[in-house]
Amino acid sequence: EAQVTQxxxxxxxxxxxxxTVTCSQNMNHEYMSWYRQDPGLxxxxxxxxMNVEVTxxxxxxxxxxxxxxxxxxxxxxxxxxxxxxxxLYFCASSSRERDIQYFGAGTRxxxx
Amino acid sequence: xxxxxxxxxxxxxxGRAANLPCNHxxxxxxxxxxxxxxxxxxxxxxxxxxxxxxxxNEMASLIITEDRKSSTLILPHATLRDTAVYYCIxxxxxxxxxxxxxxxxxxxxxxxx
Numbered sequence: 001e002a003q004v005t006q007x008x009x010x011x012x013x014x015x016x017x018x019x020t021v022t023c024s025q026n027m028n029h030e031y032m033s034w035y036r037q038d039p040g041l042x043x044x045x046x047x048x049x050m051n052v053e054v055t056x057x058x059x060x061x062x063x064x065x066x067x068x069x070x071x072x073x074x075x076x077x078x079x080x081x082x083x084x085x086x087x088l089y090f091c092a093s094s095s096r097e098r099d100i101q102y103f104g105a106g107t108r109x110x111x112x
Numbered sequence: 113x114x115x116x117x118x119x120x121x122x123x124x125x126x127g128r129a130a131n132l133p134c135n136h137x138x139x140x141x142x143x144x145x146x147x148x149x150x151x152x153x154x155x156x157x158x159x160x161x162x163x164x165x166x167x168x169n170e171m172a173s174l175i176i177t178e179d180r181k182s183s184t185l186i187l188p189h190a191t192l193r194d195t196a197v198y199y200c201i202x203x204x205x206x207x208x209x210x211x212x213x214x215x216x217x218x219x220x221x222x223x224x225x
Contacts, residue, residue: 031211033212037153042215042217043215045212048210048211058212092155092213100158100161101213103155104155105155106153106155
């Protein structure tokens with residue numbers, strides 16, 4: 001089954017403790033992206049990647065890092081999480097041929 | 113990407129057709145109309161997209177007016193599982209660039225038993 005898998009689904013952590021949210025897709029998609037969703041602000045893009053070793057900032061990249069060493073994986077790294085990064089995070093992917101984005105189930109992160 | 117306007121909320125009786133309108137009066141000739149939905153706090157789900165012709169798939173139909181300034185998403189036989197926030201998005205289908213989706217506030221559709 002074609003899917004985008006995020007882990008973990010829920011995470012509670014403390015300020016400053018480094019964490020990684022993993023994202024993996026099994027559709028051989030070139031494009032991957034991370035969004036965060038906050039009440040009243042909608043979904044905002046954090047980072048995106050157009051292919052392996054090609055990443056770029058989205059609208060709200062501060063405090064986040066990403067890497068794209070393999071086509072299927074696009075982890076989101078929070079080196080020193082802060083409470084304002086408490087949010088619902090979504091990973092998405094799409095192919096160059098079909099301009100449809102597939103989203104993961106989401107990761108709900110709470111930073112205390 | 114062109115701006116879209118949707119009603120904030122709508123109700124529809126179970127089993128009836130749900131018709132969700134979207135205005136996009138500033139749409140450009142190369143911009144597509146996309147519809148996604150988000151059920152509760154799940155990941156957004158693609159429904160359908162089109163350029164100027166009406167489109168139909170297993171989930172829904174998309175009717176785009178001749179001047180392309182508005183469109184309607186039709187769920188032919190709504191079920192309780194169709195309760196969600198529906199987003200109308202207008203964008204250029206670039207392919208190979210940043211394919212960021214700009215989600216507005218959408219329409220909260222509630223299916224009534």
